[in-house]
Amino acid sequence: MKYEVLNYKDTRSGFGEGLFELGQENEKVVALCADLIGSLKMNAFAEAFPKRFFQVGIAEANMIGMAAGLTIGGKIPFTGTFANFSTSRVFDQIRQAVAYSGKNVKICASHAGITLGEDGATHQVLEDIAMMKALPGMTIINPCDFNQTKQATKVIADFEGPVYLRFGRPKVATFIPEDMPFEIGKAIVLKEGTDVTIVATGHLVWEALNAADMLEEKGVNAEVVNIHTIKPLDEEAVLKSVKKTGCVVTAEEHNVMGGLGESISGLLARTMPVPVEMVAVKDSFGQSGKPDELMELYGLKDKNIVEAAEKVMTRK
Amino acid sequence: MPTTKELKAIASQIRRDIVRMVHGAASGHPGGSLSAADYLVALHFEIMNHTSKPFDMDGVGQDIFILSNGHISPAYYSVLARSGYFPISELSTFRQLHTRLQGHPATMEKLPGIRIASGSLGQGLSVAVGVSRAKKINNDDKLVYCLMGDGELDEGQPWEAMAYCGGKKVDNIIAAVDYNHKQIDGDTDDVMPLLDLKAKITAFGWDVLECNGNDMDEVVSTLKIAKEHTGKEKPVMILLHTQMGMGVDFMMGTHKWHGAAPSDEQTEKALSQLEETLGDY
Numbered sequence: 001m002k003y004e005v006l007n008y009k010d011t012r013s014g015f016g017e018g019l020f021e022l023g024q025e026n027e028k029v030v031a032l033c034a035d036l037i038g039s040l041k042m043n044a045f046a047e048a049f050p051k052r053f054f055q056v057g058i059a060e061a062n063m064i065g066m067a068a069g070l071t072i073g074g075k076i077p078f079t080g081t082f083a084n085f086s087t088s089r090v091f092d093q094i095r096q097a098v099a100y101s102g103k104n105v106k107i108c109a110s111h112a113g114i115t116l117g118e119d120g121a122t123h124q125v126l127e128d129i130a131m132m133k134a135l136p137g138m139t140i141i142n143p144c145d146f147n148q149t150k151q152a153t154k155v156i157a158d159f160e161g162p163v164y165l166r167f168g169r170p171k172v173a174t175f176i177p178e179d180m181p182f183e184i185g186k187a188i189v190l191k192e193g194t195d196v197t198i199v200a201t202g203h204l205v206w207e208a209l210n211a212a213d214m215l216e217e218k219g220v221n222a223e224v225v226n227i228h229t230i231k232p233l234d235e236e237a238v239l240k241s242v243k244k245t246g247c248v249v250t251a252e253e254h255n256v257m258g259g260l261g262e263s264i265s266g267l268l269a270r271t272m273p274v275p276v277e278m279v280a281v282k283d284s285f286g287q288s289g290k291p292d293e294l295m296e297l298y299g300l301k302d303k304n305i306v307e308a309a310e311k312v313m314t315r316k
Numbered sequence: 317m318p319t320t321k322e323l324k325a326i327a328s329q330i331r332r333d334i335v336r337m338v339h340g341a342a343s344g345h346p347g348g349s350l351s352a353a354d355y356l357v358a359l360h361f362e363i364m365n366h367t368s369k370p371f372d373m374d375g376v377g378q379d380i381f382i383l384s385n386g387h388i389s390p391a392y393y394s395v396l397a398r399s400g401y402f403p404i405s406e407l408s409t410f411r412q413l414h415t416r417l418q419g420h421p422a423t424m425e426k427l428p429g430i431r432i433a434s435g436s437l438g439q440g441l442s443v444a445v446g447v448s449r450a451k452k453i454n455n456d457d458k459l460v461y462c463l464m465g466d467g468e469l470d471e472g473q474p475w476e477a478m479a480y481c482g483g484k485k486v487d488n489i490i491a492a493v494d495y496n497h498k499q500i501d502g503d504t505d506d507v508m509p510l511l512d513l514k515a516k517i518t519a520f521g522w523d524v525l526e527c528n529g530n531d532m533d534e535v536v537s538t539l540k541i542a543k544e545h546t547g548k549e550k551p552v553m554i555l556l557h558t559q560m561g562m563g564v565d566f567m568m569g570t571h572k573w574h575g576a577a578p579s580d581e582q583t584e585k586a587l588s589q590l591e592e593t594l595g596d597y
Contacts (some may be wrong), residue, residue: 030453051453057483062476063444067444069382072431073454074374077446092436093473097443101433118363 001191003175003209009146011167011203012110016041018153019078019108023049026157032067033080034060038112039169058152059152064090067105068097074155078106083166084125091131099135099160104208106156110134111169112142113253114281114298115203115291124286130258132164133231139184140230142166142252142260144205146174147233148228153184159184166174166202168253170291171205185229187237193223196309197241197248204251204279211305222309233263239272247312249273251305253295256280276316277308318361318430320558324532325593326398327357331563332590333394333407333597338469338581341411344419347573351389351496351530351558357477358535359461361388363543365494368400371428379458380447384440384474385494386420387575393417393427398594407597438471440464441491448489457528459546462491467499470508475520481551482521490552492543494529496560498571514555529556564589 022029023045026218030052033042037055037225041169046053056063061083067077079086086109087094098105132140139161149167156163180188190205191212200208205226212222223241227234242248248268261278268274281298295301307315323365330353338344360366372378383392390410397404400569402416409415415484416427420435444462451458464474481489493513501507510516518524523545527538538554545552561567561573564586567578578586 025338028450054449056480059476059480061439061473062445062480065439065442065473065477066449066480068432069443069448070450072374072377072380072443072447073450073456075450075453093442096436097439103432213397274398 003190006174007079008086008171009174010145010169010171011146011149012039012169013041014143014146014149015108015110015153015165016044018150020044020048022157023052024153024223026077028074029078029185030054030070030075031046031078031080032063032064034057034058036081037265039082040108042080050259060085061093064093065097068101071103071105078108079105080108081247082123083109083128084123087128087131088125095135098289099138102137103159103162106163106165108153108165110167112166112201113168114286114294115168115253117169118288119292119296120288121285123197126255126281126286127258128166129230129260133258133263137162139163140166141184141228142202142230144202144226144230145176146170147178148182148300149174155182155184161254170195172203175206175209176192180227185232185234187234188226188228189223189237189241190226191222191224193221194244195221196313197223197245198251199225199227199238199248199260199264200251201230203253207300207302207314208251208305210302211309214302214306214311216300220309227260230260230263233267235267238264238267242268242272242274246316249277249279249305249308249312251279254280255283257283275312277312279304279308320532320536323357323536325591326361327353327532328591329406329594330357330391330394330398332587334390335564335578335583335586335590336596337390337394337407337410338577341409342577343411344390344548344577345387346390346578347498347560347571347577348385348494348496349388349565350562350564350567351560351563352388352463352494353391353464354530354532354535355492355494355556356391357541358532360395360399362536363488363539364461365458368429369403375430375431376454376456377458379461380431381461382440382444382447383421383463385437385463385468386434389417389419389421393423394428402427404597415537437465437468441474441477443472444489444491445480445486446577448486451488459543460489462489464491464493466493466495466497466504466510467507469493469510469513478517478520478522482573485549486551487547490539490546490554492554492556494558495555496558498574500571502571502575517553521550523550524553526555527556529558530562
């Protein structure tokens with residue numbers, strides 16, 4: 001199947017639209033925001049459902065605690081702020097009041113990774129997946145485009161348990177058909193292939209599809225697997241693909257430490273050792289710049305995936 | 317409704333439970349547990365409208381209590397057991413392997429009565445505010461109570477929560493501070509002075525009441541006044557002036573019993589000062 005660019009939209013707008021529709025469909029859904037309503041695209045929900053919306057100001061710790069409390073009374077709280085302030089700023093609050101307490105809180109994190117751009121490294125969290133992955137019982141979802149983010153936002157409301165939903169700031173290609181099924185924990189094989197498996201998440205999925213086209217021209221038949229749910233990992237889908245191809249490239253907008261690549265490597269080391277190459281930020285902080293410039297600088301483009309694929313195939 | 321005399325008798329038994337639990341586990345936090353015992357008894361046996369069986373996590377139609385200073389778990393567990401949430405005999409499992417009575421309160425083991433984990437300090441008031449907001453949405457006119465230690469006011473989060481409540485006119489919450497002036501490393505005045513706590517909380521938009529938190533009559537009457545102060549577009553705070561270690565002479569007036577267990581001999585001495593009123597577990 002060939003994926004067409006349907007439009008260019010930011011994934012955070014997919015969240016905003018999904019949240020608004022949830023507000024109409026499920027009265028248990030409530031939302032909290034730490035002074036970033038516009039950035040998180042929560043305006044529509046806030047305006048339509050003022051009694052179910054809580055502006056907490058720049059006080060993320062209080063927001064997470066309040067969200068945990070709102071579940072006591074049957075609400076399904078969605079918190080919204082940047083990914084950095086959704087995780088590192090409030091790790092202990094999430095750990096104790098949400099994860100350890102088993103609360104049904106949806107932590108919705110925008111502006112994840114380096115594509116936040118010009119604001120620089122203070123805001124570009126590249127460690128959030130690592131932190132959330134280490135929490136027992138936390139589900140981590142990193143959708144790849146507008147449509148998938150909207151789908152994920154709606155699906156997690158019906159899922160009982162804490163969820164970390166990660167999305168981004170820039171306008172990127174929308175290519176997932178609106179009617180493509182989305183199931184938490186189920187990877188999607190976007191393109192079948194036999195020579196190399198490219199496992200990608202978030203903004204890197206589109207890069208992976210482009211990389212697969214570039215590889216095709218070189219006579220390499222790559223399989224592209226979209227891991228939207230990083231935890232729990234769809235081990236079966238990964239192993240099924242790797243059994244066929246015998247090598248893997250992982251691709252993510254995150255530090256190589258503690259990200260998707262390490263999850264995949266750990267799985268393969270335990271069950272089916274094959275060569276792995278990781279396309280990710282190489283244990284550094286980001287910096288100011290335009291999203292595309294940063295993707296280029298930190299080696300997160302389609303061409304980097306192509307290089308990694310060519311390298312990993314020589315190691316088979 | 318129990319009389320003050322009856323409430324005092326319950327508090328005495330709770331204090332015996334605290335000493336015996338900490339002694340049995342050879343660890344735990346007796347100091348703050350003893351200082352907050354009277355408040356917890358007044359709340360659970362007189363003030364709050366709550367149902368222990370069956371325990372309902374959502375607690376719609378019930379008053380809800382959130383403990384922020386989770387290290388006073390011996391007092392909390394004893395009060396919950398003696399108000400019917402779980403068997404009193406289970407108090408003997410405190411801090412043992414596979415117990416539902418973890419060192420600090422937790423929900424994972426599904427101990428009836430516990431609605432949120434606490435222990436990492438400063439988080440409880442935010443949780444209580446969330447519960448209070450759920451009650452508003454549910455048109456549930458019952459109240460939310462929250463107890464904090466004075467030491468945990470060193471953290472920033474309680475002040476975030478206080479700012480929210482004052483600024484947003486949260487008026488279905490009655491919070492309290494166990495103001496015993498002691499924390500692990502010493503007097504609060506030395507470790508991190510709270511300065512004029514009443515003025516600070518008042519400046520955050522709260523209606524602040526004060527009482528002797530170890531005088532059952534005062535605690536009950538102040539809580540009743542606090543209830544009358546709810547629903548007036550202001551959150552209500554009670555500063556409970558207490559003594560750490562209250563009821564056991566050698567544990568009083570010092571921070572040294574914040575997190576230390578008594579020896580066999582010390583336990584015997586402590587229990588000799590606390591009347592067994594409801595039968596030991």
